[in-house]
Amino acid sequence: MKILVADDHSLFRDGLVSLLESAGFEVVGQVGDGRSAVETALVLRPDIVLLDAGMPDCNGLEALRQLRAQWPEAGVVILTGAEDDAELFEAVEAGARGYLSKSLKADEFIDMLRGLGRGEAALTRHSTARLLAAFARPNHRQGHFGNGLTEREVELLRLLADGRSNKDIALTLSLSENTVKYHIKNILQKLDVHNRTEAAAHAIRIGLVRTNSSHAN
Amino acid sequence: MSQVVILSSQSIFAEGVAARLKQSLDGQSLVIIDTREPDALRRVIAAHPTAVILDVSDSETEQSCSLGTLLDALPALTLIRLDPAQDHVQVVISEQRTVHQVQDLMQVIKAA
Numbered sequence: 001m002k003i004l005v006a007d008d009h010s011l012f013r014d015g016l017v018s019l020l021e022s023a024g025f026e027v028v029g030q031v032g033d034g035r036s037a038v039e040t041a042l043v044l045r046p047d048i049v050l051l052d053a054g055m056p057d058c059n060g061l062e063a064l065r066q067l068r069a070q071w072p073e074a075g076v077v078i079l080t081g082a083e084d085d086a087e088l089f090e091a092v093e094a095g096a097r098g099y100l101s102k103s104l105k106a107d108e109f110i111d112m113l114r115g116l117g118r119g120e121a122a123l124t125r126h127s128t129a130r131l132l133a134a135f136a137r138p139n140h141r142q143g144h145f146g147n148g149l150t151e152r153e154v155e156l157l158r159l160l161a162d163g164r165s166n167k168d169i170a171l172t173l174s175l176s177e178n179t180v181k182y183h184i185k186n187i188l189q190k191l192d193v194h195n196r197t198e199a200a201a202h203a204i205r206i207g208l209v210r211t212n213s214s215h216a217n
Numbered sequence: 218m219s220q221v222v223i224l225s226s227q228s229i230f231a232e233g234v235a236a237r238l239k240q241s242l243d244g245q246s247l248v249i250i251d252t253r254e255p256d257a258l259r260r261v262i263a264a265h266p267t268a269v270i271l272d273v274s275d276s277e278t279e280q281s282c283s284l285g286t287l288l289d290a291l292p293a294l295t296l297i298r299l300d301p302a303q304d305h306v307q308v309v310i311s312e313q314r315t316v317h318q319v320q321d322l323m324q325v326i327k328a329a
Binding site for chain 1: 299
């Protein structure tokens with residue numbers, strides 16, 4: 001199985017590559033950012049692209065979307081330093097074949113990757129349970145929340161309604177500013193509004209987002 | 218032949234580093250000790266390593282390894298704490314001296 005590894009921490013990346021090679025995988029390339037991951041994957045066409053969720057500029061989820069847009073069959077597994085439900089749902093919605101924690105045991109990690117070759121998903125039981133719970137919500141067919149907004153978009157909308165800047169939102173949610181802009185563009189489209197002020201007002205009006213004053217009332 | 222010990226609870230990172238070191242270490246042998254084993258610390262001490270490598274992102278490893286116990290048993294130890302999230306290592310080099318007076322202690326401090 002041919003694998004491309006993308007992680008901005010070279011020490012971790014080096015360790016990961018040697019683990020994969022010692023387990024018999026062929027590492028066809030390794031890169032340090034999301035943009036290079038997309039470009040390299042499109043050239044090398046590996047069986048699996050391992051994308052670190054937390055890379056600067058173009059993070060793993062952004063790279064996943066860009067890659068799948070140009071190569072819908074791409075097999076992508078997101079690797080994360082800290083498991084997060086919103087990130088998990090986003091990764092699965094964007095077409096990831098797996099979402100794994102970097103703190104996973106090495107043998108379990110290798111088994112998960114081998115499972116991809118058998119058509120399995122690379123998800124732990126815990127992640128699978130979280131997905132099933134989200135799927136069981138009555139409104140899941142309209143997205144995780146009303147208006148088709150994902151959990152991450154609602155999270156971002158709350159900060160936006162709180163008057164936070166893109167830079168501030170990016171820092172709070174550990175995203176790049178480009179990713180924040182991407183989410184805001186999607187939010188505006190889904191809410192059918194023209195700017196962030198209208199989005200925040202609309203969200204408060206329909207009770208999607210509660211401000212401190214609406215809590216007090 | 219000097220020994221290097223990697224203390225790991227089989228994290229992706231620590232196992233990967235171990236695999237790379239096995240290919241590269243020259244004149245040193247590498248022992249990997251699983252911190253989930255109940256006698257892990259005793260096995261580290263019994264191996265008489267010159268260096269012990271820990272993955273700081275692996276909380277099980279840090280918890281299983283008492284620095285005081287290690288340094289008492291291995292006074293000339295080099296302890297290397299790897300932090301994959303920051304791309305850096307912390308190196309703790311141990312040295313044991315006997316001091317009888319505060320003045321002796323002052324000399325140790327000045328030499329640091």
